[in-house]
Amino acid sequence: MTPTLVAGVDGSPQSRAAADWAAREAVRRDLPLHVVHAWPWQPLTGPIAQDRGTEARRADDVLKEVEGELTHRFPGLDLTAEVLSDAPVQALLHAAKDAEMLVIGSRGQGALAGFLMGSYGRQVIAGAGCPVVSVRSAHGRPAAVPEEGEVVVGQQGGAEESAGVLRVAFEAAAARKAPLRAVRAWSLPPVYGYSPGSMWIADQFGGLEPYEKAALEQALEPWRLKYPEIEVVAHVEQGNGGQVLLTAASDAQLLVVGRRVRESALGAHIGSVAHAVLHHSVCPVAVVPHP
Structure with missing residues (x-):
């Protein structure tokens, strides 16, 4: 079909x-x-x-x-x-x-x-x-958006979890012959949220920020290989996910974010990041379902 x-x-x-x-x-x-x-x-x-x-x-x-x-x-x-x-x-x-x-x-x-x-x-x-x-x-x-602007995508979780979101973003960038900015926002967990296992993993990368950068690069690697013609900028920043994405996409052609596929007794949810960018982004926003 x-x-x-x-x-x-x-x-x-x-x-x-x-x-x-x-x-x-x-x-x-x-x-x-x-x-x-x-x-x-x-x-x-x-x-x-x-x-x-x-x-x-x-x-x-x-x-x-x-x-x-x-x-x-x-x-x-x-x-x-x-x-x-x-x-x-x-x-x-x-x-x-x-x-x-x-x-x-x-x-x-x-x-x-x-x-x-x-x-x-x-x-x-x-x-x-x-x-x-x-x-x-x-x-x-x-609404007027720069035709020469980037495609911006929010990446969360591991490579497999974000594969569908990155696929949509890379396809959009390829269709536009536009550069792609992949954004991974992170924040310090509450002190009681630290676990020996998670801190050991972060320590192997020299701290939390290097760990986040490595996670983003790992998620991007197969898509860089599939779309070698696309200029890709890996952007890691500490802060609220919605705010970081909105700032990064201020001059973008398209903003791509994910939403978890889930139901609750209160009905359907789209997630806090998707909710924030849908309300405040000037450029079109693509919301991609993922597991």
Whole structure:
């Protein structure tokens, strides 16, 4: 099956910006783009009269308008579009089930208002099995980011744990012919969190910071070999993960972070680092699920 990019639209300028970004990414990677618009028919209770046919035409018009804009701006794009009769979260998760990437706007209308601030955004980002890219907008277009900027990726844990996140970042850098900055943030553990075993490992590397640098280089090694054409900067810094990444990505084209695949009794979670960068990053943010 050919990998496909999926973009969710709802008629808002923010979602149009997401569709525009997704189209550019599809052209870069020579991939098809599937644009979806969720339209669940739920008659309102009250004095407001609703006509199913009229509402359905409005849904079609939203999609046709976006489709027309993208066809005009990207004439070589392999583009399909579809109205999905389901609630937004379920529709997007279903459409992205086998997708290479799902692209959404950072704000929406209707049920998606305040997308990243509310439960809808968390459900989509935490529930998707593929990377989800959040795109900010300015006047209905993706917010201006430097086209010559780096791709920045946050690396955590061991080489195997971060492999999926690094794969997405290296693929994005290769598609853009851009340099890659791999960032590993670390902090001193509480004094009672030190264990003889962990301190012995750190001591073999001459301290905690050299240990963190060695861990990052180990994670990067197979990807450097696979993508020798990419200029890679290994960046290790002590501090809060979200803050370190936001500073490193201030002039980036794309910021890539991971989220653990997990569920709890309180529902889906995206993690504190992903939460911070989604709210404050100017450039698009890709959130990649990993074990």
